[in-house]
Amino acid sequence: MATDRTTATIHDVAALAGVSTSSVSNVLNGRTDKLSAQTWSRVEDAIRTLSFSPNRVARQLKTGHTPMLGLLVPSTANPMYGQLALNIEAAAQRRFNYRLLLGNTHRDKQQEARMFDDLLSFGVRAVIVISSLDDERHLEKAVSRGLAVVSYDRGAGGDTHSRVDHMSPDNYQAGYLAADHLISHGHRQLAFLLPHGKTVSRGEKIEGFRERVSLCPGASYSASVVEGQVSEAFGDSELADLGFAMASQVAALRPMPTGIVTVNDMLAIGLMSGLTRLGLRVPEDVSVIGMDGLQVSGFVNPGLTSVAMPLAEMADAMVERAIQRSTNPDLPPSDFLFQPVLIARQSVAAPARARKTATTL
Amino acid sequence: MATDRTTATIHDVAALAGVSTSSVSNVLNGRTDKLSAQTWSRVEDAIRTLSFSPNRVARQLKTGHTPMLGLLVPSTANPMYGQLALNIEAAAQRRFNYRLLLGNTHRDKQQEARMFDDLLSFGVRAVIVISSLDDERHLEKAVSRGLAVVSYDRGAGGDTHSRVDHMSPDNYQAGYLAADHLISHGHRQLAFLLPHGKTVSRGEKIEGFRERVSLCPGASYSASVVEGQVSEAFGDSELADLGFAMASQVAALRPMPTGIVTVNDMLAIGLMSGLTRLGLRVPEDVSVIGMDGLQVSGFVNPGLTSVAMPLAEMADAMVERAIQRSTNPDLPPSDFLFQPVLIARQSVAAPARARKTATTL
DNA sequence: ATGAAAGCGCTAACAG
DNA sequence: CTGTTAGCGCTTTCAT
Numbered sequence: 001m002a003t004d005r006t007t008a009t010i011h012d013v014a015a016l017a018g019v020s021t022s023s024v025s026n027v028l029n030g031r032t033d034k035l036s037a038q039t040w041s042r043v044e045d046a047i048r049t050l051s052f053s054p055n056r057v058a059r060q061l062k063t064g065h066t067p068m069l070g071l072l073v074p075s076t077a078n079p080m081y082g083q084l085a086l087n088i089e090a091a092a093q094r095r096f097n098y099r100l101l102l103g104n105t106h107r108d109k110q111q112e113a114r115m116f117d118d119l120l121s122f123g124v125r126a127v128i129v130i131s132s133l134d135d136e137r138h139l140e141k142a143v144s145r146g147l148a149v150v151s152y153d154r155g156a157g158g159d160t161h162s163r164v165d166h167m168s169p170d171n172y173q174a175g176y177l178a179a180d181h182l183i184s185h186g187h188r189q190l191a192f193l194l195p196h197g198k199t200v201s202r203g204e205k206i207e208g209f210r211e212r213v214s215l216c217p218g219a220s221y222s223a224s225v226v227e228g229q230v231s232e233a234f235g236d237s238e239l240a241d242l243g244f245a246m247a248s249q250v251a252a253l254r255p256m257p258t259g260i261v262t263v264n265d266m267l268a269i270g271l272m273s274g275l276t277r278l279g280l281r282v283p284e285d286v287s288v289i290g291m292d293g294l295q296v297s298g299f300v301n302p303g304l305t306s307v308a309m310p311l312a313e314m315a316d317a318m319v320e321r322a323i324q325r326s327t328n329p330d331l332p333p334s335d336f337l338f339q340p341v342l343i344a345r346q347s348v349a350a351p352a353r354a355r356k357t358a359t360t361l
Numbered sequence: 362m363a364t365d366r367t368t369a370t371i372h373d374v375a376a377l378a379g380v381s382t383s384s385v386s387n388v389l390n391g392r393t394d395k396l397s398a399q400t401w402s403r404v405e406d407a408i409r410t411l412s413f414s415p416n417r418v419a420r421q422l423k424t425g426h427t428p429m430l431g432l433l434v435p436s437t438a439n440p441m442y443g444q445l446a447l448n449i450e451a452a453a454q455r456r457f458n459y460r461l462l463l464g465n466t467h468r469d470k471q472q473e474a475r476m477f478d479d480l481l482s483f484g485v486r487a488v489i490v491i492s493s494l495d496d497e498r499h500l501e502k503a504v505s506r507g508l509a510v511v512s513y514d515r516g517a518g519g520d521t522h523s524r525v526d527h528m529s530p531d532n533y534q535a536g537y538l539a540a541d542h543l544i545s546h547g548h549r550q551l552a553f554l555l556p557h558g559k560t561v562s563r564g565e566k567i568e569g570f571r572e573r574v575s576l577c578p579g580a581s582y583s584a585s586v587v588e589g590q591v592s593e594a595f596g597d598s599e600l601a602d603l604g605f606a607m608a609s610q611v612a613a614l615r616p617m618p619t620g621i622v623t624v625n626d627m628l629a630i631g632l633m634s635g636l637t638r639l640g641l642r643v644p645e646d647v648s649v650i651g652m653d654g655l656q657v658s659g660f661v662n663p664g665l666t667s668v669a670m671p672l673a674e675m676a677d678a679m680v681e682r683a684i685q686r687s688t689n690p691d692l693p694p695s696d697f698l699f700q701p702v703l704i705a706r707q708s709v710a711a712p713a714r715a716r717k718t719a720t721t722l
Numbered sequence: 723a724t725g726a727a728a729g730c731g732c733t734a735a736c737a738g
Numbered sequence: 739c740t741g742t743t744a745g746c747g748c749t750t751t752c753a754t
């Protein structure tokens with residue numbers, strides 16, 4: 001039961017096996033050609049009896065590598081990023097035996113920069129960042145300092161000099177699909193909801209949404225973009241609260257929209273709750289569609305129709321890319337787009353046109 | 362724009378400032394008494410102009426310390442652990458400037474053990490574990506190897522030899538509160554729902570639940586404990602699915618319970634959804650109460666009544682304890698219990714007794 | 723007040 | 739095939 005503070009080192013193993021430390025090192029690194037089968041197993045035995053495990057810190061100091069991947073998300077309290085973190089951790093672990101260093105940034109550029117500093121000082125060389133802030137200069141700076149950066153949730157935005165990899169769901173397509181779903185259910189008064197502060201991904205979603213609406217002939221269409229006014233008060237951890245609060249903003253719109261797209265599921269979930277509180281029924285009075293495809297969205301009432309992002313695939317691709325690039329910084333930067341898929345549930349139905357205008361007057 | 366692969370070292374700083382490396386080191390470590398104000402500022406200047414940042418790996422190799430905290434959760438896809446991770450990361454960062462190494466264990470002892478190995482090999486000396494597995498021997502082993510272990514979600518269980526700290530919401534109290542809430546609303550047929558596989562915390566919750574029920578006089582009470590039968594298929598990432606699936610198990614119970622307590626919120630959310638699908642109304646036909654106090658629970662329909670755990674406080678306490686103990690392993694192990702609080706929402710109402718038995722026959 | 727020197731545990735030439 | 743050796747970048751006695 002005594003705490004044995006001292007762990008065995010490569011020297012202990014070498015001594016016990018009666019070989020030099022380099023031979024032990026060679027065993028550790030699987031260089032089968034450098035040892036006779038004899039010595040090899042002697043070393044292995046010694047390793048086992050001492051239950052020796054190499055000190056990664058020492059190894060890292062020497063090699064400059066460490067099997068660790070940074071992950072920066074706005075907030076793990078948003079289930080979207082919780083799921084993402086799970087998938088990324090699994091991919092890193094399973095495929096590369098990498099561990100995850102996690103940071104919550106709240107989309108704050110300062111925090112992101114601080115985290116980059118720390119990652120670098122820990123010797124971490126690969127990081128996946130979900131920020132989608134307009135300005136990616138701090139990412140480029142991190143690249144200059146030796147980090148392999150994979151940016152999630154935004155395209156490169158035509159920046160051909162970028163040395164960060166971009167992997168993202170096709171946000172434009174997501175916006176398009178959402179609008180399309182509503183329109184094909186007969187909705188003509190649409191709205192798009194987002195928190196205060198436009199990120200790149202939000203902009204892309206809005207574009208797709210608008211594009212689909214603009215394809216509709218006639219002046220009977222309306223499509224408003226509603227930005228949360230309560231700015232500071234709500235961050236990525238309180239999106240549902242924000243959605244709830246925004247219900248009254250929505251209800252005050254004229255013409256009152258019959259179909260609403262939100263930039264993400266938590267916002268939609270909060271919105272539905274707020275709408276219900278206001279006496280509006282979903283989907284009878286107003287249809288709602290979210291984006292993310294959260295697990296929990298299938299279990300709220302009514303089930304939330306949502307544009308789902310292919311999480312597992314993306315996680316795999318991002319991890320692979322980040323780690324590859326950290327090994328080989330000269331890879332040409334990539335710009336991948338993954339296709340989202342609409343999951344239809346109960347929160348969208350055909351609008352009840354006549355009644356709507358009648359009652360709201 | 363060139364990638365400057367080489368970062369400044371303490372030698373570069375020393376050279377530029379015209380001092381020895383030890384002086385630079387002394388500046389880095391704030392030993393103001395060891396330098397003249399003169400030299401001090403010369404060194405500081407050099408540090409600034411080289412934008413030098415000390416290599417933590419080298420430092421760690423020397424000192425054996427690294428500002429990193431391990432966190433092992435069942436799955437960050439469960440918002441409970443997403444929120445926990447957020448709070449823990451914030452506390453570690455804010456109060457100690459520590460970073461977080463995250464691992465998802467799926468309550469698998471092998472995974473936990475592997476993670477301990479890795480933490481140790483990375484030189485991490487403090488870890489917070491949410492596992493609440495019956496058997497904590499692997500935790501004690503980790504302690505022996507030099508890890509400061511804080512276990513979440515279970516008491517020490519009377520093990521006086523334990524050298525791991527235990528911090529937990531008062532699960533017994535949580536179970537008690539939940540049953541009490543139902544009973545005081547007039548419910549007499551109660552059930553407690555949990556996934557397959559009893560963890561310590563689940564057992565504690567059940568005990569509290571049972572205790573409160575046993576306080577009721579008369580034979581008119583029934584209290585069943587329903588364990589998910591679908592075992593393997595559902596993990597901590599799919600609790601809502603499990604709850605959904607368990608709705609039929611619940612509906613088949615005779616007498617059919619009018620009030621149901623679930624071991625956590627995601628299970629309750631799934632259950633309510635499944636119940637609704639079965640044509641049962643919550644809370645008119647059956648009341649549901651969860652445990653966790655997730656943010657999203659306030660936004661499902663009906664709002665989920667839940668026993669909330671004091672996340673932020675606990676996160677603070679756990680981080681503090683873990684880091685303190687990693688510095689001073691001889692601290693007597695603690696066993697803290699935090700008090701949960703019931704948040705009443707719409708998922709609990711008085712039972713409609715007569716109707717119930719009539720219709721289900 | 724400042725510097726020289728010895729390592730922390732490992733890897734990787736380079737010799738033998 | 740196997741051993742010797744020189745560091746990786748930092749901290750820390752111990753002299754000066």
